[in-house]
Amino acid sequence: MSVWYAIPSARPGGGALQLWRDRGYWLAVSIDKGHECGITPNILQTVTPYPWYATAVNSLVRLILKNDPAAEWIVTGGDDVEPDEWCDPRTIARECTKYFDGTFGVMQPTGDRWAGGSIDRICGSPWMGREFCERMYGGNGPLWDGWFHCFVDEELQSVAQGLGVLWQRRDLTHYHRHWARGNNSREVDFDPRGEPEHLKDKNVTLDRDRPLFNQRKMEGFPGHEPLAREIYV
Numbered sequence: 162m163s164v165w166y167a168i169p170s171a172r173p174g175g176g177a178l179q180l181w182r183d184r185g186y187w188l189a190v191s192i193d194k195g196h197e198c199g200i201t202p203n204i205l206q207t208v209t210p211y212p213w214y215a216t217a218v219n220s221l222v223r224l225i226l227k228n229d230p231a232a233e234w235i236v237t238g239g240d241d242v243e244p245d246e247w248c249d250p251r252t253i254a255r256e257c258t259k260y261f262d263g264t265f266g267v268m269q270p271t272g273d274r275w276a277g278g279s280i281d282r283i284c285g286s287p288w289m290g291r292e293f294c295e296r297m298y299g300g301n302g303p304l305w306d307g308w309f310h311c312f313v314d315e316e317l318q319s320v321a322q323g324l325g326v327l328w329q330r331r332d333l334t335h336y337h338r339h340w341a342r343g344n345n346s347r348e349v350d351f352d353p354r355g356e357p358e359h360l361k362d363k364n365v366t367l368d369r370d371r372p373l374f375n376q377r378k379m380e381g382f383p384g385h386e387p388l389a390r391e392i393y394v
Contacts, residue, residue, distance in 0.1 A: 162254060164186055164234050164250040164253070166181040166187070167188075167189040167204075168221075168237055168240060169212075170190050170192055175198050176241050185251070186250050188202035188204070189206070189221040190202040190206070190221075191217040193207075194208065204228070213306060215304035215306040218237050219302030219304055219306055226295060233291050234254045234258075235288075235294060238335060241340070243338065244335065246334075253268075253333065254288075257288055261326060264290030265292040265296065266293055267318075269329050271329045272333055272334030272335075273334050282318065283315050284315075284318040285337070296390075297387050298386075299387075305385065309366045320385045323381070
């Protein structure tokens with residue numbers, strides 16, 4: 162059994178990626194052409210121009226599923242997110258498989274209570290089971306790839322809740338080394354100049370995409386429907 166951390170990364174040196182490797186996760190990383198990852202992941206995808214976040218993650222997930230039949234759970238998030246520092250990934254994976262009676266499910270650690278516990282309303286660094294990844298959105302991947310950055314995590318939570326396959330765990334923590342945490346952050350490379358340049362595009366799309374999210378939510382997030390089990394099997 163293997164557990165993967167799959168993200169697009171823009172930080173020089175890869176941000177927190179080495180922490181995930183040290184904890185025993187396999188790494189799948191998408192970077193812009195000409196960008197240095199800082200470490201050598203198990204899967205490296207070089208792209209230009211940068212695809213939207215959900216598109217990048219879905220692409221990495223497909224590569225993982227194709228190349229590693231032992232992959233049971235895939236985690237995503239960002240290069241400013243740290244793994245739980247106390248619990249082994251394989252232990253968490255076994256607990257998730259037991260809870261969902263398989264791998265059709267989404268588990269979100271909610272131990273990081275920053276920003277008033279905002280993690281309770283999104284799946285910002287979710288564990289996504291193999292079957293969930295293979296069947297969702299008609300087999301396209303675990304995320305709706307129409308989101309550039311914002312709302313991808315909120316749709317994932319809403320969809321998983323609607324399917325009855327969401328598990329929120331307060332006993333596990335993915336510490337988010339968000340730039341806005343300032344000097345209280347554990348981030349050793351915290352930049353006092355504020356928001357990193359590569360994150361500023363998401364602010365442009367926030368207001369643009371909010372009406373789309375509200376519409377998709379009202380319509381039940383069309384297109385999320387999983388492949389029927391008999392087709393998937």
